[in-house]
Amino acid sequence: MPRYRRCRQPGCHAMVQLPNHYCAKHHEHEAEYLANRQRWARAHSKRYQHKYNNVTRYRNDTKSKQYQFYKTRxxxxxxxxxxxxxxxxxxxxxxxxxxxxxxxxxxxxxxxxxxxxxxxxxxxxxxxxxxxxxxxxxxxxxxxxxxxxxxxxxxxxxxxxxxxx
Structure with missing residues (x-):
């Protein structure tokens, strides 16, 4: 069964089938919206990886030494x-x-x-x-x-x- 969501255009209450974000009336905004999402994801992905690599993986000295080994020649x-x-x-x-x-x-x-x-x-x-x-x-x-x-x-x-x- 297909899934639906509301059109992302403010004030528009039309339903659109996933993976679309805009209805047929506002479809010209779809490409711009997807480009903005990709731009945001590229800019913010390093922040999340940084938290995992520097907080989660290096939580103590033993783990830190182990993971540093994987970066060596x-x-x-x-x-x-x-x-x-x-x-x-x-x-x-x-x-x-x-x-x-x-x-x-x-x-x-x-x-x-x-x-x-x-x-x-x-x-x-x-x-x-x-x-x-x-x-x-x-x-x-x-x-x-x-x-x-x-x-x-x-x-x-x-x-x-x-x-x-």
């Missing part, structure tokens, strides 16, 4: 080496064209393996989401969680079995 070289080694294929499900590189053992749990190519694997978005949820329950990583004293799981096929359950 060492990380960009390691990431590219891992992608080339794995041929852009997810090591968990085999999906091609995966461009995310993940630490097998999270760096929050073991910071000694932060810059080790052996601790990196190419992963697709869906597997990365599942693995992150599994890490939060198994290792206790993530915001508001306490790290647990559990043995490290270093083999990809074992991790896949654990987060697929």
């Amino acid at each position: 060492i990380w960009s070289v390691l990431r590219q080496q891992a992608l080339d080694r794995d041929h852009y294929v997810c090591q968990y499900c085999g999906q091609p064209n995966s461009k995310t590189v993940d630490h097998i053992v999270p760096i929050e749990y073991d910071q000694q393996r932060m810059a080790s190519i052996d601790n990196l694997a190419t992963i697709c978005r869906e597997c990365h989401r599942k693995k992150t949820q599994w890490e939060q329950s198994y290792y206790g990583t993530g915001q508001g969680n306490q790290l647990k004293s559990v043995p490290e799981v270093r083999k990809i096929f074992e991790i896949k079995k654990l987060f697929s359950k």
